[in-house]
Amino acid sequence: MFKNKKLLILAPVLLLSLILIIYAYSFYPLFYPLLISLLRPSGLTEYSIKPPYYEGQKVGEKFATIGQYYYLDENSVYGVISYDNGYMLKKIIEADRGTFEVLKDGYFAKDKNNVYYQGQTLKGADPDTFKIVSLLYAKDVKKVYCQGKEFIGIDPLTFQIIGTRDWHVAKDINNVVFRCEKISSADSASFVFVESFYFKDKNNIYFVASDRASIIEGADPFSFSTYKSNADYSRDKNFVYLDNKKINGADPNTFTILEPSVHFYSKDNKRVFYYENTVNGADPDTFIVVDLPGGCQPRSSVCWENTYGRDKNYVYRNGEKIEGLQPNNLEQYNNELKKSGSSLY
Secondary structure, eight states: OHHHHHHHHHHHHHHHHHHHHHHHHHTHHHHHHHHHHHHSOTTOOSOSSOOOEETTEEOOTTOEEEETTEEEOSSOEEEEEEETTEEEEEEOTTOOTTTOEEOTTSSEEEOSSOEEETTEEOTTOOTTTOEEOSSSEEEOSSOEEETTEEOTTOOTTTOEEOSOGGGTEEEOSSOEEETTEEOTTOOTTTOEEEETTEEEOSSOEEEEOSSOEEEOTTOOTTTOEEOSSOTTEEEOSSOEEETTEEOTTOOTTTOEEOSSGGGOEEEOSSOEEETTEEOTTOOTTTOEEEOOTTOOOTTOHHHHHOOEEEOSSOEEETTEEOTTOOTTOHHHHHHHHHTTTOOOO
16 A cells, blocks of 8 residues: 555655656757856867767767757767747758858858758759848849749849848849839839838838838839938938838928937927827927936837927927926926926936
């Protein structure tokens, strides 16, 4: 009876231990690079820790990382392959150990025979002419690649980045592309970078955000320009824009961005605006921005949540009138500012 009770106690412990071992083994390749990066002496690429196992066999004693996705030992090259449920360390059978090198972005590598992307062979790529164009794009003499996949229908000879590399906008002789997608409405021959988030061709103005490229409807490409004090704002002969939105009612001839511009207050000769919206009742002749003590970083949480302005009659928070608060009553005004974690003094 005693033995049975002891077995009942040990059985769950043993089962839990077995589950933990299986779990650790399954995710070992994911955590191994982090482990060796923590243990590695500064400037060294070979480690004194015990090498891992690959398909039940120990890899070479000089097993070392040469990038986020690649490892070497004395004889072989290994890639960290991503799957839906994690990562796996896998020997790249076709890789030539002697000529293998990781390219500058860390995702791509090549040897005398092949090009590799995130640990896997990029079929058909030419290592002799292969080069990285940006974080998303690469090309060789035959093809253009986006995130390690062939970009069908794009000409490598005329393919080029437009604007900064960070926006991922590019074109060839026939196409304009953004984040691996063609912008069907864009004219490649006349497509150019303007400034900040803006591009244009002979027909349209394009606003590029992190995940999309959109046409600014009604914008005139021939008179379009950005404001020097804050390039988030732009104008043409007819309208004023903030990002890809028209500021309704704003007069481009008298429009002014109020400083500090990070608060996104502006005005023309008739209205005051907060972002693209009219500040109802505000007097443009006497309206000023009240900068919070300590300054304000562009698009910071304080600027987003609590931005103040005042005219001769009222105080405004985030474009809305604060009823009962007089602009010349500093004590009352200071108490209001304290609600946002700031104060005048």
